[in-house]
Amino acid sequence: SQTIHQWPATLVQPVGSPLSLECTVEGTSNPNLYWYRQAAGRGLQLLFYSVGIGQISSEVPQNLSASRPQDRQFILSSKKLLLSDSGFYLCACSTGGHGYTFGSGTRLTVV
Amino acid sequence: DQQVKQNSPSLSVQEGRISILNCDYTNSMFDYFLWYKKYPAEGPTFLISISSIKDKNEDGRFTVFLNKSAKHLSLHIVPSQPGDSAVYFCAASEASGNTPLVFGKGTRLSVIA
Numbered sequence: 001s002q003t004i005h006q007w008p009a010t011l012v013q014p015v016g017s018p019l020s021l022e023c024t025v026e027g028t029s030n031p032n033l034y035w036y037r038q039a040a041g042r043g044l045q046l047l048f049y050s051v052g053i054g055q056i057s058s059e060v061p062q063n064l065s066a067s068r069p070q071d072r073q074f075i076l077s078s079k080k081l082l083l084s085d086s087g088f089y090l091c092a093c094s095t096g097g098h099g100y101t102f103g104s105g106t107r108l109t110v111v
Numbered sequence: 112d113q114q115v116k117q118n119s120p121s122l123s124v125q126e127g128r129i130s131i132l133n134c135d136y137t138n139s140m141f142d143y144f145l146w147y148k149k150y151p152a153e154g155p156t157f158l159i160s161i162s163s164i165k166d167k168n169e170d171g172r173f174t175v176f177l178n179k180s181a182k183h184l185s186l187h188i189v190p191s192q193p194g195d196s197a198v199y200f201c202a203a204s205e206a207s208g209n210t211p212l213v214f215g216k217g218t219r220l221s222v223i224a
Contacts, residue, residue, distance in 0.1 A: 009152075041120075043216030044200060046211050090155070099157050100155075102155050104152075104153055104154050
């Protein structure tokens, strides 16, 4: 079964600073990868998903971007963070079926 | 427009009693439904799922019921235990499984000892 490594667990960043969150997957190849954000009262909001290297679909227009430089690596980035970017960021993977495996998440606080 | 709705943000139940969490959906293309459980500061974990060809799926204390005509599903936990206290997310996907899961906003369940 697949395992997702996500880091860091918590992050406090000033407004206007850059962001890079990394997610790597073990135990599978060619997974579908996802970035979700859980914000207060908003549930799990899909931000980006990728079905292969270099293939990124964006669900919500915002100042975040995602990249998939390797098969099992998914990176969430921002050039300049906003206060509204605060939240709990989750990486997830699937292998074509319906179920997802989630990482342990990153709590981002923008101050 | 929310395609998966969990209209109760929170639910409080006494230990030993039944917990019923509800979920409604609007997209008629959804035909596979899942429930995830999430503790604070952790990623969601898969709990139970149901395909649209069934109306009930049971796994130990957890049962999911699906009413396709009403576009409604529910998760029953019997008996409820304090360790069940968590946020429960309903999710749905289309037949192919190639489109991302759509999640509801979650229901926070508190089981009181």
